[in-house]
Amino acid sequence: MASGGPEIEQLIQLLARLPGLGPRSARRAVLQLIKKKDQLMIPLSAALDRAVSAVKTCEICGNVDTVSPCTICADPRRAESGMLIVVEDVADLWALERAGVGAVRYHVLGGVLSPLDGVGPDDISIDDLLKRASEFKEIVLAINATVEGQTTAHYITDRLAGSGTKVTRLAHGVPVGGELDYLDEGTLSQALKARTEI
Amino acid sequence: MASGGPEIEQLIQLLARLPGLGPRSARRAVLQLIKKKDQLMIPLSAALDRAVSAVKTCEICGNVDTVSPCTICADPRRAESGMLIVVEDVADLWALERAGVGAVRYHVLGGVLSPLDGVGPDDISIDDLLKRASEFKEIVLAINATVEGQTTAHYITDRLAGSGTKVTRLAHGVPVGGELDYLDEGTLSQALKARTEI
Incomplete structure (x- = not known):
């Protein structure tokens, strides 16, 4: 009852x-x-x-704020770095901001390509990203390392090919403070491949 | 930021x-x-x-409802059993109602006696309980089995002594569906003492 x-x-x-x-x-x-x-x-x-x-959704980047364009898009200092970070979700944008990644701009896709779920390029904010791309020197794809995320990253890279904008992705590797013992094999082998000199 | x-x-x-x-x-x-x-x-x-x-607090039992007296106190069928269940908190009342314990009435103490935290008999709803007690045939103390809870139960039992109202407490024992292996010794020894014939 x-x-x-x-x-x-x-x-x-x-x-x-x-x-x-x-x-x-x-x-x-x-x-x-x-x-x-x-x-x-x-x-x-x-x-x-x-x-x-x-609460509004930013008309430029898709971030959530009380103004549109959002405070990040409206901040002129953030244009100087010429870096645009592409994320799947507003939560990822907030996580990067909390990590203090610096004066960058963002683009929220609002999802990843997933043919099985019927999510195609028109269902996420890829066209808007392509329109913005020319304003930036570098586009960092900070998309989750899932199958769908990697498919989306490849698709975006293909569409941006020839545009002259540099496209990068986040490094794979051992999390800071993480124990090797608990890491999956994929992460470990990527971390070994991408090893850096001390 | x-x-x-x-x-x-x-x-x-x-x-x-x-x-x-x-x-x-x-x-x-x-x-x-x-x-x-x-x-x-x-x-x-x-x-x-x-x-x-x-949202209101019921003036009779301390339950939380949108009317006062609450729907439980206002329901005449709940008087017939003559049983009053004393609980520490509204959450406990709701838990007993979900368990479907039947047509009973409740009294919410709003806490337990705790001299260390400065909670005395005047800080919880004990006087109101004593005033209500004569209306009931049986008072069930469904107070948590903590040290403070048991102290409170003893205090209430003492104050009700000689009133002619039967005072009982919930049975201790093995939880239904629980595994013996995971139970503490106190519960196990109580369950053995209170064993029943099959």
Whole structure:
């Protein structure tokens, strides 16, 4: 049976659809929200209201921001490096920004080519990328090292061939702080091939 | 640096304070919310707004509901069994309701006695419980089997002594579907002491 009335039950069901939360943890989260109504529930409700009306997708790069063009595309200092990093998802863009990769610009594909799932070149933001490409000296493909990701990287490289823009990809290798013992063979053999002199 | 403007950053920080979500999973949750704005973000914002104004604590039992007295206290069929189950927290009440323990009433203490943390009998809902006790034939103490929980159970039993109301506690034993190998010694020895004939 439902505990706590339809309003609470609906809140649990919606929260349970967030990644990382299931029905059980959503219920705990709702109880926490109710317990800390003034410190947590009311501010969260207000923050969500503001985000709903403020959040936009950048018309240039596909990043998520409260302005469009986004703060990254609007920053003139980021044009100087001439580097455009192509990512699959906004989450990857944020991860690179957290890593402090420097004054670069981004392009969010919004997915990878996947013929099995019916995702073709027109379904992700490849045409927009090709239109932007000439503005940059180097395009770094920071696409996940999955089969679909690598297919997408090859496709983009082919389409950019002859454009005069340098196309690179992220280095494969041993993660910093990682233990060799736990790494897969593919990563290890790539890391050995790409070894550098100390 | 902040990705996505102050509205998004604030939403991440608030979501990260929910149990089960950390900064990283809160960020993923926010990206999911933004991606599914119409199916998830707007409904969640509306559900939170409704819950903020609707959620009440029941004046009789301490349960959380949208009406006070709550649906459980207002249901006359639940008086017939004459059983009152005393729990520490609303989450415990919900867990018992999910288990379908039957037409019973509840009393939420809102905590347990803990002299070290400065929680005395006046800080949890014990006086209200003593006032309600005479209405019931049996009071089941479904309080967690921690040191504080057991202290609280003893205190309540002492205060109810001589009132004529039967006071019981939940059985200790092997969890249904549990493997003996993984159980602690305390549970195992209690389960052996309380063995039943087949």
